[in-house]
Amino acid sequence: MRAITNFQTDLLRAFVCVVDLGAYTRAGEALGRTQPAISLQIRRLEELVGAPLIRQVSRNLQLTGEGEVLLTYAREILRLNDEAASHFNRATITGVIRVGLPNDYAVAFLQGVITDYTRQHPELMLELHCGWSAEILDRLRADELDLAVAMVNNEDTRHLSRSWVERPIWAAADDARLDTNRGIPLAAHPEGCVYRARMIQALDAARLRWRVAYSGAGIAGLQNAVVSGLGVSALTRYTLLPGMRVLDEADGFPPLAEIRVGLFYKHPRLSPAGINLVNHMIAQLDEAGVSAPGIAAGRDRLERR
Template identity: 35%
Template sequence: MRHPDLEIDLLRAFIAVAETGSFTLAGDAIGRSQSAVSQKVLRLEEILQMRVFDRSSRSLALTRDGERMLVAARKMLELNDSLVRQLTQPITTGSLRLGVSEDFVPDQLPRLLARFGRIYPGVHLDLMTGLSGDLLAAYDDEKLDAVIAKKDGHGQRGRVIWREPLVWMASADYQLDFTQPARLVMLRAPCSYRDIMISALDAVRREWVAVCTASSLMGIQAAVAGGLGVTVLAGSFVQQGMQILRAPDHWPALPMTEIAVLGEDGKSGDIVRSLVQFLTENLTGKGGPLMAA
């Protein structure tokens, strides 16, 4: 008995929906309309003769068959993309001393770097993570070949590859009291998040007090999740048990944050460009748009 073929395009749409939790966000991630993504998933279910998602007006979740399908679909997509690169692009090999800011899609980065390593087995990554300012200093001291870091709004070098909205966030059970100064959790200075928080509250004449200063973004997340206070970070830092604060009179609108890459023109430029292309093709979620090379 001959089984039907599964089209890569259908699998790519299915994976995007599973990873973003939304047909609309999946469409943004793969460059298709929401209706086109929905049709692709329906077509996949028709071929398989099974449901891969449980849908309701409020939620979207993988079925048990969908969970099994996701594991296999990722393997098939990875094999497809690896084969196409091997046949159409020069083999990429070498070492790259890479600095990646803690600001950059913390929920997706470990999985993406692991997948990059499987697709490009000839590339050795010497990875350094930390705050953007520290990474840029290491790059200037020639301790890193490339950096993916947050732009600071002061004409920083590099090409923007990711944009994401900043949000006010607190623990899910945080008790807001607008009769008291806002309790802020912030990074040590200098820090653009810190500056944006203070400027935004000062603009609406909202009093504030710093209740916690941390030396890392993980420290900020822990303090906020524990209920110490409120902070400003990119939306991808919102975890289970946290909430986004949306009262505009007390929590004023915030700008987008931008992530840029430096090092594309250096001695390891070929590897950097391969990495950036891989990331721009595979990142999903609420950020964007990813900027074309």
């Protein structure tokens, strides 16, 4: 019988810590080990894989192709391990969890998932922070947030655990009468919003005139602008409201480009309460059929300090 390779969780945890915290020394501090001990664990993991996982480029460290693949598996293995440990330890879920959600994404579904979870665990304190995706990810990297949902920039996928694709749809008021030849009134978030950019790109490519009739940061204001007939906007199926109708090519509106959304967190920085919330969110996303395995942070640049 062929021997099966066993990836010890302590080795995988050291690997994920190095990636998420950006340095061997920081990973050692988080795990209560020295930098040489962390280096030995990474070498042991490379022996099990049979290939290098991290290579040094100038003064920086970079994941190899095998490292990218292993990172995806490692995150999932550790998440399930910590979920099982929490279940059998029967520890009370307490603490503060800081969650970042973007202004430029339909957060109604995930807000419901998160708030339902906190109602089940009243001893848990939740802090929700909304902003643009780039700002949210900056705050996550600065340890000002514990986990975040944000638009995925394919050039920087640090701390990405899961991702899924959203196809924005054009939405207008039920009784809106639109003439694409006269220019399209848009209801949009301010500049910097991915959905705003998708609308403008699609209309420009179709050589359709447009103007911004409403601009505001909040999703509620955007929805009200659409329902009142002030303008059309790009939404998702989660934020369509009664009084809205979907527009498509038959109405003269070009299709909108897909948007990739991700769940981001630093595993070594999460408390048991945070890990439980991540597991809850992933389970709900899987049940809703909107979650897909995330792509590991293959382009991470990790500085050895």
